[in-house]
Amino acid sequence: MNAIKKPVGEQVHYTTADLLQTPALGRNLAYWCAGIFTALLLALFLPWTQNIRSDGTLTALNPADRPQTLPSVISGRVERWHVPEGQWVTKGDTILSISEVKDKYFDPALLTRLQEQMDAKQGTQQATNEKVKALAKQIKALEAARQFSLNKAHNKILQTTYKLRSDSADLAASQTDYKIAQVQLERQDALYRQGLKSLTELESRRLKFQETQAKLLSYENKYASTQQELVNARLEIQSLNAEYAEKIAKAQSDLSSTRSYLFTNDGEIAKLQNEISSTRIRSGFYHLRAPQDGYVVKALKAGIGETIKEGEAVATISPRQHQLAVELYVKPMDLPLLRRGQEVRLQFDGWPALVFSGWPGTGFGTFGGRIAVIDNVGSQGKYRILVVPDKKTQPWPEALRLGSGVYGWALLQDVPLWYELWRQLNGFPANYPETGNSTQTKNKSEIKNNNADETEV
Incomplete structure (x- = not known):
């Protein structure tokens, strides 16, 4: 293999270094991560x-402006709906009519019959009042009669006392005459024995003595009889007190019973008046009326003939304003x-x-x-x-x-x-x-205002 020869001083370019550079996608990802991290941190x-x-x-x-239910004050049966759902009603408009379900109020002439009972009770009350007055007068008359009888008995006692005093004086005089006649008889008898008086005179003195003795006995009986009359007069006072006390007590008992009946009758009249007023008021609850202006948004008892309990809601009303x-x-x-x-x-x-x-x-x-x-x-x-x-x-x-x-x-x-x-x-x-700061500021402002007011005064 022949070696590559380059001139000395000439720059050599290697392609492998170019292939080993960082890719652009990684750099962008790093930039994005750094930016997101920085943004999150900020x-x-x-x-x-x-x-x-x-x-x-x-x-x-x-x-008061919130939706409210319209309850029925009394129990009844639905007879007629006067408005549909969603209808605008004003205060006092009739929404529903109901009828009675209690047998006590089935009679259509119930108020008339109750009024007749009331009139009868009032008539009984008037008669009872007259009886009370009559019994009160009777008690007063009995008290007056008792007082009159007692005064009469006291007068009789006083009269008998005076009579007793008179009889006592007569008895004392008769006793004195008796003693004198007895002394004269003894003296006459002594003179007769001495022969100074005749038998005729002695017998005359004896007759006179017997007359005096008989008179004394008569006065003694009369005095005893007068004493008995005085005792009887005093006993009569007690008898009169007991007799009139019994009569007055009986009259007062009748008066108390009559007053008790009168009070009972007053209670029955008040009860009838209450029943009449309740019946009249109840008749006004047969028609359920709107308590305020609003819309009938929902009927809770829709069917004709459905029964409603006391206090049960039948509809919902929503005010407009x-x-x-x-x-x-x-x-x-x-x-x-x-x-x-x-x-x-x-x-x-x-x-x-x-x-x-x-x-x-x-x-x-x-x-x-x-x-x-x-x-x-x-x-x-x-x-x-x-x-x-x-x-x-x-x-x-x-x-x-x-x-x-x-x-x-x-x-x-x-x-x-x-x-x-x-x-x-x-x-x-x-x-x-x-x-705290707001409170302090408020207190400072209040103090400042108070000082300003004092300065103005």
């Missing part, structure tokens, strides 16, 4: 808006992060949207809102918040209807993306709002 320092996500429904802010609000439920750990007036982004069902929750300004199809109400009491482990439209942003669609689904997220503080990823990986909560 993206970690982009601002990210923390948020709280929750599902909810569309409702009305005022409870209402202020829309979104009802969201958040977890207890997210509740301290929320405050009234805080911004919320909303996505409604049926409206297409492109959402970047961390960059709310880059998406479209979402609508703004502000937190208006935060409940203080939880329900099933969550707390409810009400979100109203934000007047500073795009208005909500007019075609929204109550009850449609809503997806919302409350916007919190802006943090770097790397911090948010680190927080999510560790399961830490979002940053709590800093209220």
Whole structure:
């Protein structure tokens, strides 16, 4: 083989070196990986808006504007529907007519018969009142008669006492006459024995003594009889008291019984009045009327002849004018992060949207809102918040209807993306709002305003 000979100093070109160069595809891939890594690294320092996500429904802010059911106050049977579903009704319009299902109210003349019972009871009450007055007069008459009889008995006692005193004086005089006659008889008998008096005079004195003795005995009997009359007069007072006490007690017993019957009759009259009023009011519940203006959106008892229980709903009414609000439920750990007036982004069902929750300004199809109400009491482990439209942003669609689904997220503080990823990986909560500076600023402004007011005064 002959060797290749080149002149000295001439450059030699080798093709193998050209074949060993780095391919262009590898270089491009390396460039792309470096660019993507750099972009991702820079993206970690982009601002990210923390948020709280929750599902909810569309409702009305005022409870009176929310759809409400129309219940039946009484049980009954459906007789006629006066409006179809979707009909606009005003307050007081008749929606449904029902009839009775209780046998107590089947009588069409029930009010008339109850009124007749009322009239009869009132007549009985009037007669009972007259009886009460008559018994009261009878008691007064018995008391007056007792007093009159007692006065009469006292007068009789007084009269008998005076008579007893007179008889006592007569008895004392008769006893004195008896003693004198007895002394005269003894003296006459002594003179007769001495022969100074005749037998005729002695016998005359004895006759006079016997007359005096008989008179004494008569006065003694008369005195004893008068004493007995006095005792009987005093006993008669006690008898009169017992007799009239029995009569008055019986009259008072009759009066109490009559008053008791009167009170019972008053209770029955009040019960009848209550029943009449309840029946009249009940008759007004045979026609179910709209409690407010709105649309009859759904009939819950549609069939004619269906029975309805007390308090059972028969239809749903939705008001026309209402202020829309979104009802969201958040977890207890997210509740301290929320405050009234805080911004919320909303996505409604049926409206297409492109959402970047961390960059709310880059998406479209979402609508703004502000937190208006935060409940203080939880329900099933969550707390409810009400979100109203934000007047500073795009208005909500007019075609929204109550009850449609809503997806919302409350916007919190802006943090770097790397911090948010680190927080999510560790399961830490979002940053709590800093209220200290705002509170201090508010207190300073209040103090400043108070000082200004004092200066003006």
